[in-house]
Structure formats: C-alpha cells, structure tokens
Amino acid sequence: xxxxxxxxxxxxxxxxxxxxxxxxxxxxxxxxxxxxxxxxxxxxxxxxxxxxxxxxxxxxxxxxxxxxxxxxxxxxxxxxxxxxxxxxxxxxxxxxxxxxxxxxxxxxxxxxxxxxxxxxxxxxxxxxxxxxxxxxxxxxxxxxxxxxxxxxxxxxxxxxxxxxxxxxxxxxxxxxxxxxxxxxxxxxxxxxxxxxxxxxxxxxxxxxxxxxxxxxxxxxxxxxxxxxxxxxxxxxxxxxxxxxxxxxxxxxxxxxxxxxxxxxxxxxxxxxxxxxxxxxxxxxxxxxxx
Amino acid sequence: xxxxxxxxxxxxxxxxxxxxxxxxxxxxxxxxxxxxxxxxxxxxxxxxxxxxxxxxxxxxxxxxxxxxxxxxxxxxxxxxxxxxxxxxxxxxxxxxxxxxxxxxxxxxxxxxxxxxxxxxxxxxxxxxxxxxxxxxxxxxxxxxxxxxxxxxxxxxxxxxxxxxxxxxxxxxxxxxxxxxxxxxxxxxxxxxxxxxxxxxxxxxxxxxxxxxxxxxxxxxxxxxxxxxxxxxxxxxxxxxxxxxxxxxxxx
Amino acid sequence: xxxxxxxxxxxxxxxxxxxxxxxxxxxxxxxxxxxxxxxxxxxxxxxxxxxxxxxxxxxxxxxxxxxxxxxxxxxxxxxxxxxxxxxxxxxxxxxxxxxxxxxxxxxxxxxxxxxxxxxxxxxxxxxxxxxxxxxxxxxxxxxxxxxxxxxxxxxxxxxxxxxxxxxxxxxxxxxxxxxxxxxxxxxxxxxxxxxxxxxxxxxxxxxxxxxxxxxxxxxxxxxxxxxxxxxxxxxxxxxxxxxxxxxxxxxxxxxxxxxxxxxxxxxxxxxxxxxxxxxxxxxxxxxxxxxxxxxxxxxxxxxxxxxxxxxxxxxxxxxxxxxxxxxxxxxxx
Ligand SMILES: Nc1ncnc2c1ncn2[C@@H]1O[C@H](COP(=O)(O)OP(=O)(O)O)[C@@H](O)[C@H]1O
Ligand SMILES: [Mg+2]
Numbered sequence: 001x002x003x004x005x006x007x008x009x010x011x012x013x014x015x016x017x018x019x020x021x022x023x024x025x026x027x028x029x030x031x032x033x034x035x036x037x038x039x040x041x042x043x044x045x046x047x048x049x050x051x052x053x054x055x056x057x058x059x060x061x062x063x064x065x066x067x068x069x070x071x072x073x074x075x076x077x078x079x080x081x082x083x084x085x086x087x088x089x090x091x092x093x094x095x096x097x098x099x100x101x102x103x104x105x106x107x108x109x110x111x112x113x114x115x116x117x118x119x120x121x122x123x124x125x126x127x128x129x130x131x132x133x134x135x136x137x138x139x140x141x142x143x144x145x146x147x148x149x150x151x152x153x154x155x156x157x158x159x160x161x162x163x164x165x166x167x168x169x170x171x172x173x174x175x176x177x178x179x180x181x182x183x184x185x186x187x188x189x190x191x192x193x194x195x196x197x198x199x200x201x202x203x204x205x206x207x208x209x210x211x212x213x214x215x216x217x218x219x220x221x222x223x224x225x226x227x228x229x230x231x232x233x234x235x236x237x238x239x240x241x242x243x244x245x246x247x248x249x250x251x252x253x254x255x256x257x258x259x260x261x262x263x264x265x266x267x268x269x270x271x272x273x274x275x276x277x278x279x280x281x282x283x284x285x286x287x288x289x290x
Numbered sequence: 291x292x293x294x295x296x297x298x299x300x301x302x303x304x305x306x307x308x309x310x311x312x313x314x315x316x317x318x319x320x321x322x323x324x325x326x327x328x329x330x331x332x333x334x335x336x337x338x339x340x341x342x343x344x345x346x347x348x349x350x351x352x353x354x355x356x357x358x359x360x361x362x363x364x365x366x367x368x369x370x371x372x373x374x375x376x377x378x379x380x381x382x383x384x385x386x387x388x389x390x391x392x393x394x395x396x397x398x399x400x401x402x403x404x405x406x407x408x409x410x411x412x413x414x415x416x417x418x419x420x421x422x423x424x425x426x427x428x429x430x431x432x433x434x435x436x437x438x439x440x441x442x443x444x445x446x447x448x449x450x451x452x453x454x455x456x457x458x459x460x461x462x463x464x465x466x467x468x469x470x471x472x473x474x475x476x477x478x479x480x481x482x483x484x485x486x487x488x489x490x491x492x493x494x495x496x497x498x499x500x501x502x503x504x505x506x507x508x509x510x511x512x513x514x515x516x517x518x519x520x521x522x523x524x525x526x527x528x529x530x531x532x533x534x535x536x537x538x539x540x541x
Numbered sequence: 542x543x544x545x546x547x548x549x550x551x552x553x554x555x556x557x558x559x560x561x562x563x564x565x566x567x568x569x570x571x572x573x574x575x576x577x578x579x580x581x582x583x584x585x586x587x588x589x590x591x592x593x594x595x596x597x598x599x600x601x602x603x604x605x606x607x608x609x610x611x612x613x614x615x616x617x618x619x620x621x622x623x624x625x626x627x628x629x630x631x632x633x634x635x636x637x638x639x640x641x642x643x644x645x646x647x648x649x650x651x652x653x654x655x656x657x658x659x660x661x662x663x664x665x666x667x668x669x670x671x672x673x674x675x676x677x678x679x680x681x682x683x684x685x686x687x688x689x690x691x692x693x694x695x696x697x698x699x700x701x702x703x704x705x706x707x708x709x710x711x712x713x714x715x716x717x718x719x720x721x722x723x724x725x726x727x728x729x730x731x732x733x734x735x736x737x738x739x740x741x742x743x744x745x746x747x748x749x750x751x752x753x754x755x756x757x758x759x760x761x762x763x764x765x766x767x768x769x770x771x772x773x774x775x776x777x778x779x780x781x782x783x784x785x786x787x788x789x790x791x792x793x794x795x796x797x798x799x800x801x802x803x804x805x806x807x808x809x810x811x812x813x814x815x816x817x818x819x820x821x822x823x824x825x826x827x828x829x830x831x832x833x834x835x836x837x838x839x840x841x842x843x844x845x846x847x848x849x850x851x852x853x854x855x856x857x858x859x860x861x862x863x864x865x866x867x868x869x870x871x872x873x874x
Contacts, residue, residue: 033674033677033678035622035677035681081846081850084850084851085849085850085853089673089674090615090618090620090674090677091849091850091853093620093622093674093677094620094622094802094806094845094849095845095846095849095850097622097681097799097802097842097845098799098803098841098842098843098844098845098846098849099842099846100842101795101799101838101839101841101842101845102838102839102840102841102842102843102846103842105835105836105838105839105842106835106836106839108835109833109834109835109836109839216685216795219681220681220682220685220686223678223681223682224682224686226678227675227678227679227682231674231675231678258693258694259693259694260693261686261689261690261693262690262693262694264686265686265687265690268679268682268683268686272667272668272679273667276667276668276670276671276675277671277675344754346750346753346754365758366753366754366756367753367756367757367758367759370754370755370756371756375754375756376754378750378751378754382748382750382751383748383751384743384744384747384748384751386747387740391740394737394740394741395740395741395744395751395752395755395757396755396756398737398738398740398741398755398757399755399756399757400756400757401756402756413737452751452754452755453754455755456755456756
C-alpha cells in the first residue's frame, strides 16, 4: 500500500507536471497566458481520434499529426488574434479564454461525447514493482514527463534560442534593440506550448476518455499548479506538481478519494496567503521599475 | 523631541537586486530645515535609496528613523502619512485627466484630511491654487489642459505640485531638473527656495551640479551604491574619489 | 457636384457636466433622454410584457448585475474570469439561510449580499496584491474547484443542491426588486466613478505608484472595490436562487462567468451602461437561439474574441458618440 502510494503519487505528479508545462512555458517565454490551453488539449485528442478512427491513419502518424497541428493552431492563434492585442495582458486573457470556450463547446455541439472517444495506449501490458502493478502507459507518462522537463530546462538555460527567450521575457524593449524579433518568439512560444499540450493529451488521454469537461479540468489543473508553483518558473511547476500530486494520492489512498479536490484548494489557499506569487514566483507587486 | 534629533537618520542601509548591490551600507543624517543634495553617476543607486526611504522597495539590512521613530519596512502610504513626500524621476501623470485633476488623488489622502481637520473643502480650487504656485499660468488656463498635452517642463512641475499637495515636512525630489531647459530650471528654483523659507526639509537628487550647488547646504556622493563623500559642495568636488567616479563615468 | 461628410458635435455645452447652462427645453431633453430611457424602459413598459418575456428579462437583469460587477472590478484593473464565484457564493449563502434557518427572502437576500461579498473578498484578497493575470487565473479556478468540492463532499445538498426554497412573494415583486437593483447599481456605480473616489480607483489602474506616492493605501481601495463588485454579484446570486427556488452547483458553472464578461465587452467596458446594454442584447438573443444548445456558448466565445480584438470600444461608446454627433452630407462647390 505504501509503496504503491509512492509510485502512483509519482505518476500523478508527472501527469500534473505534463499538464501544466505547456501553459507555463508559453507564459515564461513570451508572457502570453494561453487560456485556450485546455481547448488545445482536447482538440489534439479528438484530432488524433478522428484521424485514427474515421480516416484509418496509423497510430504513430496520427499522433505526430495531432501534435504538429496543435502547434500550428498555436501559431495561428498568435498571428490572428493575440498579435492584435499584444501587450494588453487583460485583452489577451479574455481573447484566449473566448477562443478556448468556443472550441470546447463546439466539440460538445458536434456531439463528441461518450465512451467511444478513447485513444489507444502506446504499449499494452504492465510491470510489477514488488507487489505494485503499473501499466506501461503510466511508466511512459513518467518517463516523458522527466525527459521533457530535462529538455526544457536545458533548452531555456543553455541554448542560444532559449536564452533569447528568457531575455525577451525579462525585458522586451532591451531585447528588441538586440535584434530579437518578439513576434516570431511569441508565435513560437504559442506553438511550443500548444504542442506540449498535445503531447500531454496523447500520453495521458489513453487513461480515460476524451471529453469536453476534460479540457476544463486540464485548464484548472494547469492553473492550480502554476498558481502554487509560481507562474513562469519551471522549478516551481515541478515542486508544485510533486506537492499536489503526492498530497492528492495520499489523500485518495488513506482518507477518501473525494477529498482529493480539497487538496488543490487548500494548497492554493495556503500559498496565496503565505506567498501570493507562488512558491517560486517572481510576480512583481508594483507596476514597473521606478 | 529634542531639537538635536535629526529629522531623518539612515543607518547602514543596503539593497541588492540579484547580485547587483544597488545601495551598499549607506548612512546619513538629515537635520530639520536642511537641503541635502545627492549626486552620483547613473546607476549609482540614488533612486533606489529614495525607494528604500519611501517604502517602495524593502531594504535587505539597515534602519531608517524619522523623527527618531523606526520606519524601516513601512509601506509607502504610511511613510507619506508621516510627512515624507517624493517625486518620481520618470513622471507618469494620469494622461487622460486635466492637469488639475491629477492633484485630486493626493488631496484625497488621509494625511491631507488629517491636516485639514477632517474637512476637505473644495479640492478643485485647492488644486488650481497649487498649480498656480508651481507656475501654471492661470490666465492661460494651462491647468485645465489634459496632462497628456503638456510639455515636459509642466509635467515636472505637476509632479512637484503633487508632492506639495501632501503638505509634507520632508520632500525627496528625484532628478526634478533632468530633461529641462535652463529657462525651465530657472523657473522651478524659486519654488524650491520658497519651500526652504517655509522651513521644509529637502533631499534633492540631481545631475545638474551647478544649480544644485547654489541651493544645497550639503552634498552626498554615491558611486556603485556606496557613499564616497559627504560635505560642503566645494569640499566634495575637490575629493579625489569623487573626481575619479565622475571622470571614470564620463571617460 | 461633390459632397463631403460634415460632423457636428452636438451640445458640448450641455454635456460638460460642470457647467449647468441649460438654456432650452430641447437641451434638457437631450441630456435627460439617455438617462430616462433605461428607467422608463425597465420600470414602466417592461411589466406590460407577457410572462415569458418578463421571465427572460429577469434573468437578463441578473446577468446585467454580474456584468456591472465585472465592470467595477475592471475599473481598478482586476479582470475576473469567475463571476460565477460571486453568483455561486451568494446563491449558496441565501439558499442555506433559507433552507437551514428558514429565513424569508427579505432577510436572506440582504444577508447574502453582505456575507457573500465578504466571503468572496476574503477569498480573493491575497491575489489583489499581485498585478497582471493572477487575479484572472484564481477567479477562473476557484468557482470550478468549489463546484467539485460540493460534488465530492456532498455538503450543502451535494449534487442535488438545496431545493424547495421560498420564492419571491410574487412575480411582480421579483421584477421590481431586480430592476430597481439594476438601476441603483448602474447609477450608483456611475456616480461613484465620477466622483473623486472614482478618480483614485482609475488612478490605481492607470499608475499604481502615483497613487501610492500620494499616501493612499491602494490595497485597501482595491479591497473596497472588490467588495462592491462581489456584493453586487452575490446579490444577483441570491435573487437568482429565490427565483429558481434552488441553490446548487450550476451557480458555480461557467455560464455565469462567460456571459457577463461577453456582455460587458460587447457593450463596452468602463461605463456600466455598456455592460447593461450588452446583457440586454446578449441574453434575449441567446433565448431566441435557445434551440442551438451548446452553440450559444460558442457564440459568446466568438463575440468575446471579436469585440476584444476588433471593437474593444464596445457598442455603448459607439452609440454615445453617435448620439453626441450629427453627421450629414453637405454639398461643396
Ligand atoms: N527594481 C529593480 N530591479 C533590478 N535592478 C534594479 C532595480 N532598481 C534598480 N536596479 C539596479 O540598481 C542599480 C541602481 O539603480 P538606480 O537606483 O536607479 O540608480 P540611479 O538612480 O542612481 O541612476 C542599477 O544597477 C539598476 O540596474
Ligand atoms: Mg535615478
């Protein structure tokens, strides 16, 4: 029981980290908060499903296509909508929120509801770990989460493009004078974040069904992790995912599953009162440097 | 309170921003009625010092005493309530409002209410009077123009009027003269001299040394956050370290 | 023969609010008409409508209240994506007081207004210190989490909610209470924002450091605005509860968030009249489009995006400009 809790807690944390990574990355790179994130998540799930079931495209190609298309959707959103309200963060929030809402409810309207909407697992079977059984899909989730985190960390801290991103995020005007094109980077950040949402969807959705509510759920979870960890901080996301992930698993196993939601709420409440900008957040209280 | 207690005492104040020591162990005293000039090259921590004293930035170490009372870490609104008002180096008025409406906000502050004995009176009239005092010509109706339409010289005066509206005992003026023409500076100097006659204490941060030295009692020099000299204008400019700091920054 | 468009600004004299040099009946009418229109419309003519439309206009009023509450928060720079938090809290407070303590609506509604406002303010107070999108994030997350909390822990009636609550004493009473609340909120908020207090609020949004350096505690003012907005939202929730005779999870659902925002943005934020107008356009429209089901929310989303991106000014500003200007084609030789 205890070992199982540890293992499943880790997987739960990995899922949370995967879900919030894309949202956080987009914000960290270009300061755009993509509230259509949940919509992109289920969009890629449904797209992969349609490709596989309606058109008979093989699994691998459908998955890659879904990830690629989600990235393109991110770019499209940037160039069609966000670029026009760039810098007005409140308008960005409302515009992306509206897009997300419209996309998700459109799926509901076209009746994408039901148990048949599931994605296949990557490989079948399970692994025993002492007396704990875990299926390969969950192992895969954990692996991908770890790899992606490592990749993102190296990318943002040790490559030239990544460093340029961070420069932009910190001081757009100065970065511009060094010839960094902030629009290209903004579009890229949206593409990157959306593609990450798609990756998360492809590996996590096989555990359940693809549902419109899932989109909202993902957005809530991503936001909760970002609020607790601190927006824009990769380390913060990891710590928050592990904290919330383990707390949820322990509550589910030792108390009652329906108290799980209380964990996130309490985590948010505590963090907000103790350190409103999140554990690792650097959100400024003042409007500008004076 | 004995008359010997300085109005403001700053002791060992330090602040670093991610490794950059913006202010390093700065101490100084300020007597009531004095005009202290603070000079130093760009980025030497002058604005940060102001932010620390007025509570906009929290200090890492050190203490700030006002009239003998420890005000370290107090939020800006409480600091203002005690009677310390500041101006900003980069002016940022409410551009869509007429100039005189910009003064309504400070005139609504608890301090003004307290000084007025709970009665505000006609704020618009007070605002217009204040603006006239800082040189907004009443006949030309400059006070009614949108702040966004005013030239820099007027905006700086507006900034000064905003701090005067609070009727403080200590003014901290952050580079009030920068970006102004000689004529514009000459228009503001009498206002400051008048404030001195009224017994106000003033800290002036300035790059315009000539204008500053004419009115300052004492000058303090910062370089890389460190106080490198303090004293009469003449002595300070003779100081080797100061010469080096200024030549170094220019050369 | 060439023509050119001429634009005349009507009644600058009448419009500049400080100078009351009204010289003619026409000028007075010109000033009063836009203000009298909503009053007459809501209080006099609308009761003549049939029961079906009256019902719709009541839910319109509820959305209008939520939209104006949203606008109040925006005026101090706080973007709420969770008006349903206010609605849901108000609804549950009123519902619980009625269900468990058997208080009549005449007591539960004021109590829910104040208590609900306080609870929401306490919830959100820590976030008010932060700039940017944190407030949006937290307001979006909180109601959805509370919804699932109710579902999971089965408190307050769980998924069934609190049913069989007392209705309003009569439909006409409900009608007048709601419309009066809408008008009081509209003119009250407009008045408030036109006063020196409003100047401080807008100042905080515009440049918080200027207001701080003026010796004003901006967090205290933000908390006050938050309380005002949250109370109006809670009032809407309490009224909605007694209208439906039901308090439950739908109160926290996204409908009560997206609709007011869409209404406010379509109508034109920052005026209170704009959100009201927006609600009176969107809610009846969505009633007409009822057959479309989920597609309605798609429309709100699309409306929201279009207006935010293309017409950020909103309908109300546009109408106001047109009202004050006369455009006509004149011949030029
Ligand atoms: N909010 C801040 N964040 C990071 N660094 C800052 C901040 N404010 C000031 N600094 C740094 O502190 C140093 C001192 O700045 P400042 O006090 O503005 O100098 P001055 O006013 O003398 O020109 C500079 O190196 C500046 O980059
Ligand atoms: Mg400076």
